[in-house]
Amino acid sequence: LAPDKSKMSKSAGNVISPIGLIQSKGSDAVRYWAGNATLGLDTAYSDDLISVGQKLITKLFNSAKFAEMNFENLTDKIATAKSDVENGLIFETIDKWLISKAKITLEKATKFFENYEFNKALEIIENLFWNDFCDNYLEIVKIRCYGAKAFKYQDVILSKEQLEAINESQQSAIRTIYYVFNIILKLFTPFVP
Numbered sequence: 351l352a353p354d355k356s357k358m359s360k361s362a363g364n365v366i367s368p369i370g371l372i373q374s375k376g377s378d379a380v381r382y383w384a385g386n387a388t389l390g391l392d393t394a395y396s397d398d399l400i401s402v403g404q405k406l407i408t409k410l411f412n413s414a415k416f417a418e419m420n421f422e423n424l425t426d427k428i429a430t431a432k433s434d435v436e437n438g439l440i441f442e443t444i445d446k447w448l449i450s451k452a453k454i455t456l457e458k459a460t461k462f463f464e465n466y467e468f469n470k471a472l473e474i475i476e477n478l479f480w481n482d483f484c485d486n487y488l489e490i491v492k493i494r495c496y497g498a499k500a501f502k503y504q505d506v507i508l509s510k511e512q513l514e515a516i517n518e519s520q521q522s523a524i525r526t527i528y529y530v531f532n533i534i535l536k537l538f539t540p541f542v543p
Contacts, residue, residue, distance in 0.1 A: 379403035431529040445526040
């Protein structure tokens with residue numbers, strides 16, 4: 351439908367060219383808008399939803415840059431989140447919480463995808479990404495990700511035990527980011543590949 355919810359038609363002169371949209375707004379933003387549609391119902395074109403899609407792409411890109419920067423600090427080989435939790439490599443409560451939220455989101459999104467309820471899948475994936483991962487988790491663990499190089503430790507003399515605890519906590523955070531961001535990217539793929 352047109353933005354005013356009227357039917358789009360050439361005779362009404364309110365047709366929006368998908369090619370023009372893709373060229374001006376980007377294919378991922380257009381796919382994001384389309385992913386918000388409910389199967390079997392008409393969907394009105396929305397510049398606002400396209401803008402949200404563009405912001406999502408930017409946030410995903412910035413999150414990926416932050417994650418990649420921290421992956422260089424991984425000291426051990428990556429296995430699975432489950433084995434890292436069992437082996438004590440991921441041990442902080444907030445890290446386990448985020449992994450649990452990601453697993454629950456993955457299970458729910460899979461059910462929505464199987465039932466062709468793509469808009470509902472997108473909604474819970476966005477909630478995991480924006481609210482749990484970006485707004486809460488990354489803001490809380492940013493300093494942990496920097497480890498002993500964090501600004502708050504610059505003028506502090508750390509004992510060997512303190513340094514070891516800081517490094518272990520850093521590894522727990524980075525591993526958690528690795529596993530959860532991987533899940534987030536895979537979940538977003540049908541919408542913003």
